[in-house]
Amino acid sequence: MSSSRRNFFQEAAVFAAGLFGLSGRLDATQTASTPPNDQNPPHHYAATKTKSAPSHARPHVPVITPDVPDLPFTLDGPIKVFRLRAEPVKRKIAPFKTIDAWGYNGSCPGPTIQVTQGDRVRIVVENALPESTSMHWHGLEVPIEQDGVPFISQKPIAPGETYTYEFTVHQEGTFFYHAHSAMQEMIGLLGLFIAHPQSAYAPHTDHDYAIVLQEWAILPSNTVPNTASMEFNWLTFNGLSAPSTTPLIARLGSRVRLRFVNLGMDHHPIHLHGNQFVITGTEGGRAPESTWYPTNTVLVGVAQAKVVEFEARYPGDWMIHCHLPHHMMNSMMDLLGNRQIQTASTSDAKALSQMQTLANAIGVEHVHHSPIARNANSVPGFPQDAFMEMAMDNAEGVTKPETHGLPANWSAGMMGMMTMVRVLPDQKYEEIQSLIRNSQSPKPEEHHHGS
Numbered sequence: 001m002s003s004s005r006r007n008f009f010q011e012a013a014v015f016a017a018g019l020f021g022l023s024g025r026l027d028a029t030q031t032a033s034t035p036p037n038d039q040n041p042p043h044h045y046a047a048t049k050t051k052s053a054p055s056h057a058r059p060h061v062p063v064i065t066p067d068v069p070d071l072p073f074t075l076d077g078p079i080k081v082f083r084l085r086a087e088p089v090k091r092k093i094a095p096f097k098t099i100d101a102w103g104y105n106g107s108c109p110g111p112t113i114q115v116t117q118g119d120r121v122r123i124v125v126e127n128a129l130p131e132s133t134s135m136h137w138h139g140l141e142v143p144i145e146q147d148g149v150p151f152i153s154q155k156p157i158a159p160g161e162t163y164t165y166e167f168t169v170h171q172e173g174t175f176f177y178h179a180h181s182a183m184q185e186m187i188g189l190l191g192l193f194i195a196h197p198q199s200a201y202a203p204h205t206d207h208d209y210a211i212v213l214q215e216w217a218i219l220p221s222n223t224v225p226n227t228a229s230m231e232f233n234w235l236t237f238n239g240l241s242a243p244s245t246t247p248l249i250a251r252l253g254s255r256v257r258l259r260f261v262n263l264g265m266d267h268h269p270i271h272l273h274g275n276q277f278v279i280t281g282t283e284g285g286r287a288p289e290s291t292w293y294p295t296n297t298v299l300v301g302v303a304q305a306k307v308v309e310f311e312a313r314y315p316g317d318w319m320i321h322c323h324l325p326h327h328m329m330n331s332m333m334d335l336l337g338n339r340q341i342q343t344a345s346t347s348d349a350k351a352l353s354q355m356q357t358l359a360n361a362i363g364v365e366h367v368h369h370s371p372i373a374r375n376a377n378s379v380p381g382f383p384q385d386a387f388m389e390m391a392m393d394n395a396e397g398v399t400k401p402e403t404h405g406l407p408a409n410w411s412a413g414m415m416g417m418m419t420m421v422r423v424l425p426d427q428k429y430e431e432i433q434s435l436i437r438n439s440q441s442p443k444p445e446e447h448h449h450g451s
């Protein structure tokens with residue numbers, strides 16, 4: 001086959017994947033790259049200089065947004081038609097906290113839109129909120145009539161009304177959509193808008209994950225976020241606080257892309273353990289390879305997207321988290337009384353009884369996981385982290401295929417804006433992919449026989 005003919009088929013494959021290949025989880029069986037063959041990679045330079053393959057050697061893999069669905073589309077001729085319904089959404093952000101947010105199609109953040117550069121899209125926005133709304137396509141170069149700013153480029157979308165946007169996506173990159181009013185953004189009206197490039201990025205990436213960063217101010221015993229507050233006590237990845245966040249699964253030897261989007265009040269320095277990465281893109285699209293440099297923390301500013309890539313060379317369960325200390329915890333004030341709002345010493349007995357109160361409330365057995373010193377009660381400042389570790393491995397929303405095989409009490413170390421990338425050798429990787437597939441397929445009627 002001549003090389004031009006081969007290119008034609010490869011580009012056709014990219015096109016088809018862009019049209020129809022957007023749902024479902026990645027099974028990297030067909031796409032995983034050969035593991036790096038250097039036996040002893042230097043740990044300080046894990047970051048990713050592989051030889052660049054020709055840019056359309058292999059089609060891109062779909063983006064997976066853990067804990068957030070993809071938005072399906074229908075075709076009207078060549079136009080991809082999407083439907084978004086703005087509505088109130090209940091979201092269980094942690095095993096012991098459910099909030100009343102607003103979102104789209106039952107999800108907060110809203111479902112992820114995936115298109116291919118060059119696509120013509122039509123997005124029908126239905127307003128099922130009790131007030132007017134609007135929709136802005138953040139970072140996309142669209143005609144002013146499609147810009148979504150109430151009173152400037154359109155009338156507000158009244159409750160019960162629908163409004164239709166239509167434009168051609170000529171860019172590639174990580175974008176998002178959001179209502180164009182500050183309070184509605186803060187109560188959750190946003191979602192990802194991924195534009196895949198017409199020719200796949202080089203080097204080829206085997207896994208592509210996206211995470212929306214949000215913060216919430218929710219008083220104890222309340223469910224409605226206070227969108228006027230600057231005191232945030234709940235921090236989420238894709239609308240969930242750890243340990244409810246679903247770990248990202250990667251095959252050992254694969255190349256992983258992570259996309260972070262921030263539409264809150266704080267900037268978030270996102271840190272990856274045990275691996276270096278390179279920043280390969282922003283909200284403006286792909287960055288030239290000459291600008292990539294090794295790092296392990298990326299500051300995701302408000303209204304920005306940051307895209308990073310790394311070679312998953314080291315097996316293990318590697319944390320990914322915002323490194324602002326107050327963003328690495330959950331608010332237990334609902335149940336903990338004075339524990340979090342005082343800095344004066346308390347006794348171990350009192351602290352333990354507070355934790356037991358919380359554990360009882362969510363049906364978890366509180367275990368005193370970390371040892372303390374015999375003289376702890378006499379040391380000013382004690383306790384800080386002591387007794388705060390709450391293992392919830394088996395709580396609803398925490399146990400799932402992606403957490404299979406983690407060490408006991410793993411969830412005690414997971415709070416706030418936190419998840420992990422689990423870099424797994426082939427056998428463990430396949431095992432978890434199989435569990436994921438089984439959990440997604442409809443359950444057959446159970447017939448248990450004695451034998």
Ligand SMILES: [Cu+2]
Pocket residue numbers: 266267268269322323324327417
């Ligand atoms: Cu943060």
